[in-house]
Amino acid sequence: MQDTAPILNYQSPLPAVSHDRYNPSVMNKRVPQTVSRLEATRRAIQHEFLRLLKDAGFRFRKNEKEPRGVQAKVVESVNKIKHGRQYLKTNHVQVSNWAARVRQNKYQFTTTATDYSKTSQNRRKFFDAEQLRIRARVKAEKLKSTQVVTVWSDKEQEQVEVSASTVRRALKRKFPDEPSMLAARPKGMKVGGETAHHNKCRRLEAQYLKAKGQAYVDGMFFADETKIRFREHKNKQIDIEWCYRGEANETNWFEDQRWPGQINLFLLQSKDGVEMFEIYPKTLNKRKYAEDLLPKVGEVIRASDIDFTCYMHDNVWRGTQPIAALDEHIGEGKWTKYMGRPCTKPHDTIKTPVRKLPIRVPKERCGCEFPEGPIHAAFNPKLNLAENTFAKIDRIITANKIKDGKNGRKWPIRGAGKKKWWIKELKKAMKQLNRNKEFFRNQYNGYLTRSDAFIKSRGKRLKISKW
Numbered sequence: 001m002q003d004t005a006p007i008l009n010y011q012s013p014l015p016a017v018s019h020d021r022y023n024p025s026v027m028n029k030r031v032p033q034t035v036s037r038l039e040a041t042r043r044a045i046q047h048e049f050l051r052l053l054k055d056a057g058f059r060f061r062k063n064e065k066e067p068r069g070v071q072a073k074v075v076e077s078v079n080k081i082k083h084g085r086q087y088l089k090t091n092h093v094q095v096s097n098w099a100a101r102v103r104q105n106k107y108q109f110t111t112t113a114t115d116y117s118k119t120s121q122n123r124r125k126f127f128d129a130e131q132l133r134i135r136a137r138v139k140a141e142k143l144k145s146t147q148v149v150t151v152w153s154d155k156e157q158e159q160v161e162v163s164a165s166t167v168r169r170a171l172k173r174k175f176p177d178e179p180s181m182l183a184a185r186p187k188g189m190k191v192g193g194e195t196a197h198h199n200k201c202r203r204l205e206a207q208y209l210k211a212k213g214q215a216y217v218d219g220m221f222f223a224d225e226t227k228i229r230f231r232e233h234k235n236k237q238i239d240i241e242w243c244y245r246g247e248a249n250e251t252n253w254f255e256d257q258r259w260p261g262q263i264n265l266f267l268l269q270s271k272d273g274v275e276m277f278e279i280y281p282k283t284l285n286k287r288k289y290a291e292d293l294l295p296k297v298g299e300v301i302r303a304s305d306i307d308f309t310c311y312m313h314d315n316v317w318r319g320t321q322p323i324a325a326l327d328e329h330i331g332e333g334k335w336t337k338y339m340g341r342p343c344t345k346p347h348d349t350i351k352t353p354v355r356k357l358p359i360r361v362p363k364e365r366c367g368c369e370f371p372e373g374p375i376h377a378a379f380n381p382k383l384n385l386a387e388n389t390f391a392k393i394d395r396i397i398t399a400n401k402i403k404d405g406k407n408g409r410k411w412p413i414r415g416a417g418k419k420k421w422w423i424k425e426l427k428k429a430m431k432q433l434n435r436n437k438e439f440f441r442n443q444y445n446g447y448l449t450r451s452d453a454f455i456k457s458r459g460k461r462l463k464i465s466k467w
Contacts, residue, residue: 037083037084037086037088039112039113040083040088041078041083041088041089041090041094042098042112043109043112044078044081044088044090045074045078045090045094045095045098045099046098046099046101046102046109046110046112047109048073048074048077048078049070049071049074049095049098049099049102050102050107050109052070052073052074052077053066053067053070053107056070060107071092071095071096071099072092074095074099075090075091075092075095078090078095098110126151126153126162126166126170127154127155128175129154130151130152130153130154130160130162131170131173131175132175133151133152134148134151134162134166134167134170134171135170135171135175135178135181137151138167138171138181139181145164145165145167145168145171146164146167148162148164148167149161149162150162192378192379193377193378193379193380193461194461195342195362195363195366196343196362196363196364196365196366197339197340197342197343197362197363197366197368198339198342198377198378198379198380198459199366199458199459199460200366200368200370200459201339201370201375201377201378201380201459202377202380202383202454202459202460202461203454203455203458203459204370204375204459205374205375205376205377205380205383205454206383206450206451206452206454206455206459207451207455208374208375209374209383209447209448209451210448210451210452210455212309213448214445214447214448215307215309216309216310217309217444217447217448218271218306218307218309218444219306219307219308219309219310220270220309220310220311220312221268221269221270221275221297221301221306221308221310221311221312222268222269222270222312222313222384222385222386222389223266223267223268223269223297223311223312223313223386224266224267224313224314224384224386224387224390225264225265225266225267225284226264226265226267226390227262227263227264227265227283228262228263228264228265228397228422228426229261229262230261230262230412230413230414230418230419230422261414261418261419261422263279263280263281263419263422263423263426264279264280264281264282264283264284265277265278265279265390265393265426266278266279266280266284266293267386267389267390268297268300268386269385269386269389269440270304270306270440271306271440271441271444272304272306272437272440273433273434273437273440274389274430274433274434275300275301275304276296276297276300277430278292278293278296279423279426279427281419286317286320286322289322290322290325291325294322294325294326294328294329294330295329297311297329297330298328298329298330301330308334309334310334310335310336310374311326311330311334311335311336312335312336312374312376312383312384313335313336313376313384314376314378314384315336315338315339315376315378318338318341318378319338319340319341321337321338333373333374335374336374336375336376337371337373337374337375337376338371338375339370339371339375339376339377339378340368340370340371342362343362343363343366343367343368344360344361344362344363345360345361345362345363346358346359346360346361347359347360347361377459379461382450382454382462383447383450383451383454385443385444385447388443389433389443392433392439393426393429393430393433396429396432396433397425397426397429400425400428400429401425411425
């Protein structure tokens with residue numbers, strides 16, 4: 001038999017509702033001035049909810065269905081109650097939440113004060129002494145934020161519970177004599193080329209090369225330039241020494257000086273290996289590329305035994321490539337063209353701050369016409385094999401530096417002589433790489449597999465590492 005006994009004989013803790021009872025003259029007698037407007041709203045919601053249920057004949061029995069429209073009446077009633085000189089303000093979501101609390105508490109009033117122990121305002125409970133104890137324990141025992149459960153409280157004179165979010169806030173805070181203790185971790189560079197224009201060009205590039213076949217790929221020459229910095233390129237996932245952000249400089253957790261010095265490397269490769277390279281001090285510009293490098297590239301290509309088909313080089317100058325020099329030294333239709341500027345459209349709502357013009361955003365669907373013949377999309381390093389060669393050179397230099405360090409031969413990072421030293425080591429790494437002919441053959445043999453992957457992804461960037 002169902003239990004029909006009432007679970008509560010409701011008696012209102014407040015007198016019958018009078019919408020004037022929160023006037024200043026009455027409020028001083030019945031509601032303390034320290035009660036915030038938010039707490040007063042929560043109390044009024046619970047009182048009105050219980051009062052309206054009682055007026056509607058609700059008997060507060062188990063599994064009894066509440067009358068329809070009660071919560072809507074609570075919203076209307078609470079918004080007519082004054083608190084000081086202003087009216088209380090609530091909405092259906094707030095009323096629904098606090099009515100659910102009353103219902104879960106067997107139609108009894110619940111506390112309306114905010115619990116600050118697990119929020120950003122918990123400094124009202126955890127003072128500097130407690131936070132310093134948390135920081136000292138985490139640092140001494142190398143704990144995670146979830147592993148600190150209690151801390152000694154001077155106010156309570158006992159161990160009090162502490163949440164993981166409180167520990168994280170205590171670690172993040174900068175004390176006057178202590179830096180932040182958040183873990184320092186290098187962030188990856190922002191990746192570009194995430195537009196429909198880039199995707200379409202990558203797909204068309206892969207389809208063009210796939211249609212040409214392996215014989216065409218074997219006759220391609222790849223060229224690119226890169227910066228060689230005078231430092232060891234560690235793997236940011238496994239070689240980084242983890243530490244606290246404020247102590248990163250002392251630990252030297254990431255060997256990246258502000259001015260480590262650098263040299264620039266231009267490289268041309270074929271299936272037989274590195275055909276030529278140029279080391280220069282400043283960034284490659286258009287004049288040097290057209291007047292100095294392209295004549296040398298043309299001579300190397302003509303002297304090679306390979307049946308030359310195409311010269312691929314990243315479009316660093318976009319639509320202002322030295323076309324005349326490329327046609328003269330490489331040959332017409334023998335070099336990859338620029339894909340064109342990405343197509344954009346004006347945004348519907350976002351405008352520039354001064355002139356209030358709609359900002360330009362990439363189109364969601366690209367309808368551009370791309371140049372005929374070989375093209376190379378921007379932000380597409382996987383189809384330029386020179387990028388993989390640079391990564392291999394970097395690994396060889398890092399291995400040589402670590403090996404020399406174990407033998408007591410330290411490489412200069414700053415001071416006189418570092419540039420000459422690093423140029424010598426770079427040439428040594430190039431010779432080591434060129435002896436590995438299998439590396440270059442594997443690159444070319446797997447090139448059409450890369451093209452298939454871009455065709456399958458419809459030109460989207462592949463979420464995999466370099467081949």
